[in-house]
Amino acid sequence: MRVKAQVSMVMNLDKCIGCHTCSVTCKQVWTNRPGTEYVWFNNVETAPGQGFPRRWSDQERWKGGWELDRRGRLRLRAGGQLKKLLTIFSNPDLPTIDDYYEPFTYDYETLVEAPLGKRDPVARPHSQLTGKPMEVEWGPNWDEGLAGGLESAPKDPHLQGIEEEVRMTYEQAFMFFLPRICEHCLNPSCVASCPSGAMYKREEDGIVLVDQDKCRGWRYCVSGCPYKKVYFNHNTGKAEKCTLCYPRIEAGQPTICSETCVGRIRYLGLVLYDADRVQEAASVPDERDLLAAQRDVFLDPEDPAVREAARSAGIPEDWIEAARRSPVYDLAMRWGVALPLHPEFRTLPMVWYVPPLSPVAATLETDGYEADPDDVFGAIDNLRIPLEYLANLLTAGDVDEIRSVLRRLAAMRSYMRKREVLGETDEAVPGRVGLSGPELERMYRLLAIADYGDRYVIPQAHAELGQRLMQEQGGCGLDFEDGPGNCGAVDSRPDTSSPRVPVDGERFHLVDLLTKGGRGS
Amino acid sequence: MSAGEIFLWIIVPYVAMTTFVVGLWWRYRTDKFGWTSHSTQIFESKILGWAGPAFHYGALAAIGGHVIGLMVPKSLTEAIGMSESTYRWFSAIAGAVAGAVCVAGFVGLVYRRATDPRVRRTTSRIDIAVYFLLVVLIGLGCLMTFAHNLLTTNPYDYRDSVSEWWRSLLTFQPDVEAIEGANTVYQVHAIVAWAFWALFPFSRLVHALSIPLQYLGRPYILYRRRFAPAPGRPR
Ligand code: SF4
Ligand code: SF4
Numbered sequence: 087m088r089v090k091a092q093v094s095m096v097m098n099l100d101k102c103i104g105c106h107t108c109s110v111t112c113k114q115v116w117t118n119r120p121g122t123e124y125v126w127f128n129n130v131e132t133a134p135g136q137g138f139p140r141r142w143s144d145q146e147r148w149k150g151g152w153e154l155d156r157r158g159r160l161r162l163r164a165g166g167q168l169k170k171l172l173t174i175f176s177n178p179d180l181p182t183i184d185d186y187y188e189p190f191t192y193d194y195e196t197l198v199e200a201p202l203g204k205r206d207p208v209a210r211p212h213s214q215l216t217g218k219p220m221e222v223e224w225g226p227n228w229d230e231g232l233a234g235g236l237e238s239a240p241k242d243p244h245l246q247g248i249e250e251e252v253r254m255t256y257e258q259a260f261m262f263f264l265p266r267i268c269e270h271c272l273n274p275s276c277v278a279s280c281p282s283g284a285m286y287k288r289e290e291d292g293i294v295l296v297d298q299d300k301c302r303g304w305r306y307c308v309s310g311c312p313y314k315k316v317y318f319n320h321n322t323g324k325a326e327k328c329t330l331c332y333p334r335i336e337a338g339q340p341t342i343c344s345e346t347c348v349g350r351i352r353y354l355g356l357v358l359y360d361a362d363r364v365q366e367a368a369s370v371p372d373e374r375d376l377l378a379a380q381r382d383v384f385l386d387p388e389d390p391a392v393r394e395a396a397r398s399a400g401i402p403e404d405w406i407e408a409a410r411r412s413p414v415y416d417l418a419m420r421w422g423v424a425l426p427l428h429p430e431f432r433t434l435p436m437v438w439y440v441p442p443l444s445p446v447a448a449t450l451e452t453d454g455y456e457a458d459p460d461d462v463f464g465a466i467d468n469l470r471i472p473l474e475y476l477a478n479l480l481t482a483g484d485v486d487e488i489r490s491v492l493r494r495l496a497a498m499r500s501y502m503r504k505r506e507v508l509g510e511t512d513e514a515v516p517g518r519v520g521l522s523g524p525e526l527e528r529m530y531r532l533l534a535i536a537d538y539g540d541r542y543v544i545p546q547a548h549a550e551l552g553q554r555l556m557q558e559q560g561g562c563g564l565d566f567e568d569g570p571g572n573c574g575a576v577d578s579r580p581d582t583s584s585p586r587v588p589v590d591g592e593r594f595h596l597v598d599l600l601t602k603g604g605r606g607s
Numbered sequence: 608m609s610a611g612e613i614f615l616w617i618i619v620p621y622v623a624m625t626t627f628v629v630g631l632w633w634r635y636r637t638d639k640f641g642w643t644s645h646s647t648q649i650f651e652s653k654i655l656g657w658a659g660p661a662f663h664y665g666a667l668a669a670i671g672g673h674v675i676g677l678m679v680p681k682s683l684t685e686a687i688g689m690s691e692s693t694y695r696w697f698s699a700i701a702g703a704v705a706g707a708v709c710v711a712g713f714v715g716l717v718y719r720r721a722t723d724p725r726v727r728r729t730t731s732r733i734d735i736a737v738y739f740l741l742v743v744l745i746g747l748g749c750l751m752t753f754a755h756n757l758l759t760t761n762p763y764d765y766r767d768s769v770s771e772w773w774r775s776l777l778t779f780q781p782d783v784e785a786i787e788g789a790n791t792v793y794q795v796h797a798i799v800a801w802a803f804w805a806l807f808p809f810s811r812l813v814h815a816l817s818i819p820l821q822y823l824g825r826p827y828i829l830y831r832r833r834f835a836p837a838p839g840r841p842r
Contacts, residue, residue: 174818182649183649183650217728273828288830289831305646320649320729430778
């Protein structure tokens with residue numbers, strides 16, 4: 087047993103209101119620099135919808151993640167090491183900027199400087215890549231809230247096999263929001279795909295990072311990540327990705343997306359896992375067994391043998407204690423209501439989702455039911471479309487698993503409603519889903535009304551090892567030596583009409599001299 | 608030996624070599640963050656899809672040809688029983704294939720850089736300098752391969768002149784006479800090549816030194832510690 091700790095996240099999809107606060111605050115902190123205009127470490131997409139980049143989950147097309155070869159061994163879907171080296175001069179599976187969107191800004195100056203006239207001046211969109219006027223034809227969240235409807239949404243890969251029904255029952259459309267960050271996988275295919283060895287997983291907390299000094303811009307991480315959560319900074323020529331706000335995590339604070347989440351849908355906590363079993367779990371032959379296999383890799387922090395092994399692996403005592411209070415462990419393991427996104431990619435993702443009951447309830451309402459929790463409980467079985475959709479998203483197509491999770495959630499609602507509204511305690515309800523009344527109540531507290539300290543249980547990076555962290559607080563996470571910098575890089579010119587791509591990639595003095603005005607300023 | 612000759616055939620090469628070595632060292636020390644291929648594939652993938660590999664594979668083959676032509680003395684190929692004519696046909700045909708593939712790719716790359724506004728916008732002055740030198744180098748190189756080696760009854764034997772001089776530079780006993788009498792096209796090619804090497808450390812050409820061979824056979828998942836373990840703590 088090789089015990090490691092991992093900081094991981096759960097998102098309760100029922101509570102996401104699609105406000106995009108998380109995306110915006112994340113962008114302000116991490117990607118408001120030239121070269122990352124199109125980059126969203128956190129994005130919130132509408133489901134059903136095409137996602138960002140478009141159809142990212144279609145691995146027939148993008149070849150991200152892992153697969154099993156004929157002899158059942160794990161291999162990168164895009165091909166092994168030799169193939170990567172031989173095709174290094176042009177990555178065959180790389181998305182282009184149009185698969186994301188061409189970043190744009192508006193010619194705001196016109197609004198200020200237009201002469202007095204009969205008509206109001208109009209700010210026209212300009213490409214942030216070329217500075218030229220452009221027609222905006224796609225953007226982040228173009229199909230937000232099912233916009234684009236029957237033209238756009240059916241292109242969602244998760245609808246495969248159920249497109250027909252979706253079309254026919256569109257009036258009873260279901261919809262929910264899916265916020266996505268990097269999964270900080272236990273078996274990260276981005277790390278495995280990087281020829282330079284610039285990407286790594288941190289031993290202490292499992293955060294997956296790109297070493298900016300070692301990245302040479304080969305771009306295999308971008309295509310290798312099945313979630314398309316590594317981005318290419320076209321200004322620096324290097325890969326960048328969600329950092330799980332590691333400077334904040336080290337200081338015991340939640341990521342900025344969690345901190346600012348309006349719906350309070352996010353939970354952060356530790357999970358202890360056995361690093362020796364990761365390969366084996368990622369290699370189980372049947373995709374539908376991957377969920378169970380991944381849960382098997384997690385270790386129960388209540389088990390004294392596990393705690394002892396964690397101690398001897400050098401995991402500090404307060405981390406072990408934090409693992410015992412982890413909301414993530416509660417949701418994913420104890421109550422089993424959180425599920426990993428696309429387990430079939432075999433990366434063992436570590437951002438898990440509580441599936442939404444609301445689309446189920448919403449469909450019920452249009453069928454003439456009132457969405458009473460008891461009805462929901464009984465009717466889950468009849469709701470083929472949302473169930474299959476959720477199964478395609480969260481359980482590699484295993485509808486039974488989704489059904490049982492939704493039943494547990496419905497049981498919680500029903501139990502609490504009876505207690506709070508009718509003043510009855512119906513002990514039969516928890517029994518039907520294999521949980522006890524007090525457990526359902528704890529689950530309700532965590533999912534519905536938990537405080538900050540219960541949602542985010544993050545032990546500080548070890549004080550005696552990380553004293554510099556205090557000094558770094560409030561600083562800029564990218565401002566380490568030779569880092570890309572961040573806070574200083576915001577374009578100081580108010581003029582956005584001629585966006586530029588300044589040189590801050592090559593900082594070598596002679597190069598600066600020669601390129602002055604070179605990169606299109 | 609005139610001052611001009613000393614300048615062209617001794618000073619220029621050594622200045623270029625020094626710039627190359629010291630420049631690389633300095634760049635690596637001070638600018639690892641800027642050390643990248645600076646790919647533009649995210650902006651344009653179709654032309655790059657064939658032109659990128661064609662140019663790079665052609666160029667790698669050409670580099671291999673240069674190493675053989677410049678480093679392997681005639682006496683050695685003769686000693687292993689390779690006749691002058693066998694060598695000539697080998698070098699001419701291999702060189703012509705490599706040159707043609709490289710030129711095709713290069714034309715594709717220049718075309719895409721010039722015509723795609725997004726790619727074009729990323730082009731720095733140093734990129735333009737590199738492209739200019741490459742045009743001259745590849746152009747002259749192909750001229751030499753085709754006109755002076757492949758399609759002539761009287762091939763020019765650079766191994767008696769240019770190669771001798773090149774090796775004499777490496778042993779710090781520059782043999783100016785060897786290059787003095789060489790064919791002018793070869794001379795110009797050599798001088799431009801020195802400019803290329805001097806520019807190398809300061810351009811994105813440095814990515815050529817980062818071909819990630821270490822990837823082969825590496826374990827897939829890499830772990831790193833943020834903090835060194837405290838003394839007495841197991842890793
Ligand atoms: S989700 Fe994150 S850790 Fe997983 S493969 Fe993608 S970039 Fe790597
Ligand atoms: S801030 Fe929270 S509620 Fe708002 S979109 Fe993001 S995850 Fe959803």
